[in-house]
Amino acid sequence: MGPQPHGHVTLAQVATRAGVSAQSVSNALNNPERVAAATRERILAAVAELGYEPNLSARALRNRSSSLIAVKMRPARPDKASLLMDDFLYVLNAAAVDAGYHLILCHAEDGSAGEIKAYRDLLKKTSVDAFILAETHRNDDRVAALRSWGVPFASFGRSWDGDDGLAWVDVDGRAGTRAATEHVAAQGHRRIGHIGWGAESELGQDRRDGWLEACRERELETDLQAAVVDSLDAGRQAAHRMLDASRPATALVCASDTLALGVMRALHERGLRPGADVAITGYDDSPTAALVSPGLTTLRQPIDEVGRQLIQIVDNLMAGDLRQPAYALPQHVLLEPELIVRASSLPGPRTPVR
Amino acid sequence: MGPQPHGHVTLAQVATRAGVSAQSVSNALNNPERVAAATRERILAAVAELGYEPNLSARALRNRSSSLIAVKMRPARPDKASLLMDDFLYVLNAAAVDAGYHLILCHAEDGSAGEIKAYRDLLKKTSVDAFILAETHRNDDRVAALRSWGVPFASFGRSWDGDDGLAWVDVDGRAGTRAATEHVAAQGHRRIGHIGWGAESELGQDRRDGWLEACRERELETDLQAAVVDSLDAGRQAAHRMLDASRPATALVCASDTLALGVMRALHERGLRPGADVAITGYDDSPTAALVSPGLTTLRQPIDEVGRQLIQIVDNLMAGDLRQPAYALPQHVLLEPELIVRASSLPGPRTPVR
Numbered sequence: 001m002g003p004q005p006h007g008h009v010t011l012a013q014v015a016t017r018a019g020v021s022a023q024s025v026s027n028a029l030n031n032p033e034r035v036a037a038a039t040r041e042r043i044l045a046a047v048a049e050l051g052y053e054p055n056l057s058a059r060a061l062r063n064r065s066s067s068l069i070a071v072k073m074r075p076a077r078p079d080k081a082s083l084l085m086d087d088f089l090y091v092l093n094a095a096a097v098d099a100g101y102h103l104i105l106c107h108a109e110d111g112s113a114g115e116i117k118a119y120r121d122l123l124k125k126t127s128v129d130a131f132i133l134a135e136t137h138r139n140d141d142r143v144a145a146l147r148s149w150g151v152p153f154a155s156f157g158r159s160w161d162g163d164d165g166l167a168w169v170d171v172d173g174r175a176g177t178r179a180a181t182e183h184v185a186a187q188g189h190r191r192i193g194h195i196g197w198g199a200e201s202e203l204g205q206d207r208r209d210g211w212l213e214a215c216r217e218r219e220l221e222t223d224l225q226a227a228v229v230d231s232l233d234a235g236r237q238a239a240h241r242m243l244d245a246s247r248p249a250t251a252l253v254c255a256s257d258t259l260a261l262g263v264m265r266a267l268h269e270r271g272l273r274p275g276a277d278v279a280i281t282g283y284d285d286s287p288t289a290a291l292v293s294p295g296l297t298t299l300r301q302p303i304d305e306v307g308r309q310l311i312q313i314v315d316n317l318m319a320g321d322l323r324q325p326a327y328a329l330p331q332h333v334l335l336e337p338e339l340i341v342r343a344s345s346l347p348g349p350r351t352p353v354r
Numbered sequence: 355m356g357p358q359p360h361g362h363v364t365l366a367q368v369a370t371r372a373g374v375s376a377q378s379v380s381n382a383l384n385n386p387e388r389v390a391a392a393t394r395e396r397i398l399a400a401v402a403e404l405g406y407e408p409n410l411s412a413r414a415l416r417n418r419s420s421s422l423i424a425v426k427m428r429p430a431r432p433d434k435a436s437l438l439m440d441d442f443l444y445v446l447n448a449a450a451v452d453a454g455y456h457l458i459l460c461h462a463e464d465g466s467a468g469e470i471k472a473y474r475d476l477l478k479k480t481s482v483d484a485f486i487l488a489e490t491h492r493n494d495d496r497v498a499a500l501r502s503w504g505v506p507f508a509s510f511g512r513s514w515d516g517d518d519g520l521a522w523v524d525v526d527g528r529a530g531t532r533a534a535t536e537h538v539a540a541q542g543h544r545r546i547g548h549i550g551w552g553a554e555s556e557l558g559q560d561r562r563d564g565w566l567e568a569c570r571e572r573e574l575e576t577d578l579q580a581a582v583v584d585s586l587d588a589g590r591q592a593a594h595r596m597l598d599a600s601r602p603a604t605a606l607v608c609a610s611d612t613l614a615l616g617v618m619r620a621l622h623e624r625g626l627r628p629g630a631d632v633a634i635t636g637y638d639d640s641p642t643a644a645l646v647s648p649g650l651t652t653l654r655q656p657i658d659e660v661g662r663q664l665i666q667i668v669d670n671l672m673a674g675d676l677r678q679p680a681y682a683l684p685q686h687v688l689l690e691p692e693l694i695v696r697a698s699s700l701p702g703p704r705t706p707v708r
Contacts, residue, residue: 012672013504067479068458073447086440089459093427097461097472102480104422104458105443107451118451125421126456127481150367232645261645268647288642291586291615293622318366 018046069096069314070122071132072106072115088156091307092132099311104128112141123149130314136160136168137202152317154310158332160202167317169309169333173203173283176299176337177210180253180281183297184345185218189251189279193224193242195235195263196255207255207283224249228259235262236269243270243278250278251345257282257289260296264344276348285340295342302335309333371400423450423668424476425486426460426469442510445661446486453665458482466495473499484668490514490522491556506671508664512686514556521671523663523687527557527637530653530691531564534607534635537651538699539572543605543633547578547596549589549617550609561609561637578603582613589616590623597624597632604632605699611636611643614650618698630702639694649696656689663687 015022020043027034028043035043071092074085093103104126108118119142122128129152133142136157143166146153159166177194184192194211197204204227215222224245226238235254239262242249254260260282264274274280274294282289285300313331369376374397381388382397389397425446428439447457458480462472473496476482483506487496490511497520500507513520531548538546548565551558558581569576578599580592589608593616596603608614614636618628628634628648636643639654667685 073444089443090427093459093461102458102460102476104456105447106456107447122456258645261647265647288645291612291642292646293615293619 014043014046014050017050018043067101068104068126068128069101069130069132069311070104070106070119070128072108072118072134074134087303088134088307091304092310095307095311099315101129101311101315115142116145119145120149123151130154130318132156132310132314135203136166152314154313154317154331156306156310157203158334164332167313167331169306169313169335171301171306171335171337173207173337174210174213176283176339177207177253177255178214179210179337179339180283180297180299180345181211181214183339183341184251184253184279184281185214185220187251187279187345187347190220191224191247191249192220192251192253193226193249194222194253194255195226195228195238195242195259197230198227204255211253230256230258232258232262232265235259236266237262239263239266240270243272251280252278253281255283257284257286257296257298260298260344261288261292264292264296273348274344275346279345279347281345283337289340289342292344294344297342297345298340299337300340301337305335309335368397368400368404371404372397421455422458422480422482423455423484423486423665424458424460424473424480424482426462426472426488428488441657442488442661445658446664449661449665453669455483455665455669469496470499474503477503477505484508484672486510486664486668489557490520506668508667508671508685510660510664511557512688518686521667521685523660523667523689525655525660525689525691527561527691528564528567530637530693531561531607531609532568533564533691533693534637534651534653534699535565535568537693537695538605538607538633538635539568539574541605541633541699541701544574545578545601545603546574546605546607547580547603548576548607548609549580549582549592549596549613551584552581558609565607584610584612586612586616586619589613590620591616593617593620594624597626605634606632607635609637611638611640611650611652614652614698615642615646618646618650627702628698629700633699633701635699637691643694643696646698648698651696651699652694653691654694655691659689663689 011022011025015025018025020039024035024039025043028040029047032040071089073089089103096103104122106118106122108115119131131146131151131153133153133155134157136143136155136159138160143155143159143163154167154169156169158168158170181192192211192215194208196208199205208225212222224242226241228234228238235258238259239252242252243266252260252263254263260280263278263280267274267278272278280296282296282298285298289296289298316331365376365379369379372379374393378389378393379397382394383401386394425443427443443457450457458476460472460476462469473485485500485505485507487507487509488511490497490509490513492514497509497513497517508521508523510523512522512524535546546565546569548562550562553559562579566576578596580595582588582592589612592613593606596606597620606614606617608617614634617632617634621628621632621634626632634650636650636652639652643650643652670685
């Protein structure tokens with residue numbers, strides 16, 4: 001046998017040392033009557049020699065379940081700037097470990113049916129205790145499924161159909177887009193367009209509402225609107241349309257950094273300068289926003305706080321299980337995003353601004 | 355009690371139903387002699403009523419351990435373009451699930467001591483079976499620790515001290531930087547600079563070597579070199595120095611997209627155009643590379659293949675445990691990156707190029 005075992009010894013290593021199958025080791029420990037006495041002695045000698053702790057995991061299981069919280073991993077798309085997922089997983093994991101849990105990743109096909117199937121698989125094959133959802137929407141099948149199974153969970157994203165029983169943490173998109181619109185209006189812009197997502201996106205509607213409200217309060221026209229998919233090219237094309245209008249946009253407030261980067265591409269194609277010629281704002285403060293030249297003004301979500309609050313809620317729900325009916329502890333946390341001003345929304349000079 | 359339980363019922367729910375502590379439920383099932391007969395009957399009634407399956411996780415444990423592979427989560431840094439981690443976790447998780455495993459995330463302080471401590475914690479508190487390392491370096495303590503514990507693991511990143519026993523998958527950085535250098539040389543550039551990392555980074559040395567070799571083969575000077583930290587500002591400052599040289603650089607080959615984006619910032623500050631005035635190449639094909647205007651020429655790592663191969667190796671190592679000494683199945687897989695040409699390295703015209 002190779003290395004000197006130390007710390008974590010596996011069942012398989014005991015089996016190798018004793019020259020038996022893993023099943024025999026398991027039987028020797030759990031159902032001794034099924035194993036011949038001589039074999040059992042050989043196995044127990046190997047257990048002692050290697051310092052195998054048969055009940056390490058089983059004990060953890062009994063004490064506080066196995067402390068696993070599952071979260072679905074979303075694929076990164078090459079044309080998407082909004083890699084919030086990376087940060088989100090990191091802060092969620094840090095908060096989970098702080099609270100005595102670990103995160104287990106869930107892999108699912110697109111669509112809620114695939115996601116529910118993946119959750120079921122996790123429940124069957126691992127000792128997962130709770131779930132964190134993301135990107136909630138109306139009539140969310142995933143919520144119904146997790147409830148029917150009686151598993152604690154919380155969601156990054158509010159209930160869009162007024163379900164008070166759902167525990168969620170969310171960021172106020174309407175307040176964010178309102179702040180961006182007020183910021184460009186304060187630079188003197190009067191033709192402020194909005195590039196966002198279609199009506200099927202509750203998140204997109206929420207962000208659009210902030211722009212609408214800010215414009216109406218200032219008696220600015222709201223004719224420059226585009227509802228598109230979230231891609232660089234969609235943002236680029238929408239920007240060209242709004243710049244070709246008879247009274248063109250001088251500022252574009254976007255529902256995502258991806259769309260805003262599409263606007264920057266359109267300006268590049270027209271030989272116009274972001275900030276100096278057309279003000280641009282994004283949403284998400286993706287890493288790209290700080291790295292492009294000029295830097296992109298955007299909304300930063302308080303993602304650390306989102307992660308901490310979600311773990312706190314799930315921890316409460318799990319503790320609550322013992323004292324009262326599940327889901328008797330709904331929690332709703334709506335956090336404010338922060339406007340990060342960079343050169344893309346400032347009039348110039350063309351000299352560098354971070 | 356709230357929802358009708360279905361599928362996954364927890365110990366805690368049984369306890370609530372029976373009006374006892376979770377420990378009593380556990381005792382009733384595992385150590386019946388410790389529980390009063392009447393209490394035990396009430397608990398078993400609740401178990402039957404709710405359809406609780408006490409041994410779901412314990413069974414999974416006995417059959418094939420719990421199928422968990424741990425990987426450390428690296429924090430995303432706001433000034434870093436190279437968010438390869440997001441993609442890496444996604445493909446690794448997809449490959450893991452395909453092979454019957456699940457990924458568990460590890461949270462660790464910076465430095466190998468913190469990482470080793472976090473690995474130990476995972477081994478103690480969860481039923482993790484194997485580890486995936488990333489970012490290997492010389493005299494890697496983590497490798498020594500995992501070996502001493504007898505845990506299967508593989509690494510994204512080769513052994514930099516010629517350790518044949520380490521199972522790894524890596525990407526050929528030297529070949530990548532060579533391809534980028536050959537590409538700009540083919541556009542007619544003769545003053546090709548390199549902006550990379552310091553000598554303490556084996557990865558940085560490897561990437562620099564590709565540039566050196568390509569230049570020497572073409573009898574081009576190699577005086578324009580910078581060894582800096584991996585940040586936007588370091589790339590920006592190095593670019594200014596190389597453009598201020600008496601015979602300035604006309605092309606800059608960078609060891610990362612982050613550094614290349616710093617070069618684009620410097621060009622923006624000097625009123626120069628990427629591609630038309632100075633050719634720029636990055637490394638990683640981060641999402642940002644496709645989103646900036648003009649697009650950034652860069653090297654794409656075959657990250658899907660990296661993920662698949664790592665899981666395959668770990669799967670082999672775990673199976674191997676039963677048949678032969680651990681680590682008798684070393685595997686080394688070196689993959690080629692792909693040059694993705696965008697407008698930042700092409701002479702123009704200034705009209706749009708993806």
